[in-house]
Amino acid sequence: MTVIEVENLRKRYDDRPVVNGVSFAVEEGEIFGVLGPNGAGKTTTVECIAGLRTPDEGKITVFGYDPRHDRQAVKRLVGVQLQSAVLPEKIKVWEALDLFASFYPAPADWRELLDRVGLGGKRNTLFGRLSGGQKQRLSIALALIGNPRVAILDELTTGLDPQARRDTWELIEQVRDSGVTIILVTHFMEEAERLCDRVALINGGEVAAIDSPAGLISQVEREQIIRFRPSGAFDDAVLTALPEVSRVRRSGGSVEVAGTGNLILVVSQALAEHGVTPIDLRVERATLDDAFLVLTGSRLTAD
Numbered sequence: 001m002t003v004i005e006v007e008n009l010r011k012r013y014d015d016r017p018v019v020n021g022v023s024f025a026v027e028e029g030e031i032f033g034v035l036g037p038n039g040a041g042k043t044t045t046v047e048c049i050a051g052l053r054t055p056d057e058g059k060i061t062v063f064g065y066d067p068r069h070d071r072q073a074v075k076r077l078v079g080v081q082l083q084s085a086v087l088p089e090k091i092k093v094w095e096a097l098d099l100f101a102s103f104y105p106a107p108a109d110w111r112e113l114l115d116r117v118g119l120g121g122k123r124n125t126l127f128g129r130l131s132g133g134q135k136q137r138l139s140i141a142l143a144l145i146g147n148p149r150v151a152i153l154d155e156l157t158t159g160l161d162p163q164a165r166r167d168t169w170e171l172i173e174q175v176r177d178s179g180v181t182i183i184l185v186t187h188f189m190e191e192a193e194r195l196c197d198r199v200a201l202i203n204g205g206e207v208a209a210i211d212s213p214a215g216l217i218s219q220v221e222r223e224q225i226i227r228f229r230p231s232g233a234f235d236d237a238v239l240t241a242l243p244e245v246s247r248v249r250r251s252g253g254s255v256e257v258a259g260t261g262n263l264i265l266v267v268s269q270a271l272a273e274h275g276v277t278p279i280d281l282r283v284e285r286a287t288l289d290d291a292f293l294v295l296t297g298s299r300l301t302a303d
């Protein structure tokens with residue numbers, strides 16, 4: 001069942017178009033990724049879905065409701081963890097949850113929620129004393145306090161160390177497994193690849209492609225890439241002359257060859273004919289980052 005539909009969404013700030021005709025549909029029970037570089041228009045798009053910003057043009061429906069006109073209904077159905085949500089340093093964890101619970105007619109039991117996000121022992125801790133990962137766990141709990149059917153999680157793992165990021169990913173999967181549909185805004189391709197059932201690639205306010213991570217990768221994987229260090233000097237023309245080879249690039253001491261067919265065999269043979277051995281030969285599989293580059297023309301930068 002489709003739970004959210006966005007059709008031809010457009011938004012400008014001071015006459016500068018930021019979202020330029022974005023369309024997608026989110027299905028119940030999926031983790032739907034909105035992936036793109038900083039400034040791509042991701043936050044603006046999801047804030048329009050949550051009714052926090054007003055689109056200039058386009059149509060959004062959330063379980064059949066229009067966020068512009070049925071804001072209360074949408075607020076009950078959609079829990080939002082937003083990038084900019086900052087709590088006062090001095091508020092205790094339980095006070096924040098109690099406060100947010102008071103905004104909803106039928107909130108979740110925050111004690112249970114605290115245990116679920118692994119903060120059971122932190123209920124009396126001040127917000128300012130939590131680690132980055134704990135703050136993000138709390139922000140997930142706050143997004144879930146109204147018992148939403150959909151949770152919007154925006155740049156949840158930015159600034160977290162790798163372990164805290166992996167822990168947060170597990171928590172997101174648990175939330176989905178509990179029946180909550182998730183819209184995950186991210187600029188980390190690894191995060192999208194690991195978590196999302198489907199991903200919308202957004203660049204310059206436009207959707208470049210929507211598919212599963214594997215589907216996006218297979219769209220661009222017609223080409224293989226191999227990498228090696230040559231045992232001696234050779235002219236690129238040795239390889240570019242091969243019909244299977246589409247591109248040869250050098251960086252430092254290593255050579256990258258892109259192409260099709262039985263690339264390893266033909267490259268190795270051509271090099272052998274010139275007395276060159278490929279050392280540390282590796283075949284590289286395309287990643288979501290490569291798919292992003294091919295499908296949008298720009299690279300996703302991650303920190």
Ligand SMILES: Nc1ncnc2c1ncn2[C@@H]1O[C@H](COP(=O)(O)OP(=O)(O)OP(=O)(O)O)[C@@H](O)[C@H]1O
Nearest residue numbers: 013014018036037038039040041042043044045155
């Ligand atoms: N209220 C606003 N007024 C003017 N410009 C804005 C406003 N909000 C966002 N912008 C600009 O619109 C562009 C898109 O912002 P948005 O936050 O939607 O992108 P994003 O893809 O979520 O990027 P980020 O991850 O950096 O937040 C950015 O250039 C941003 O500076």
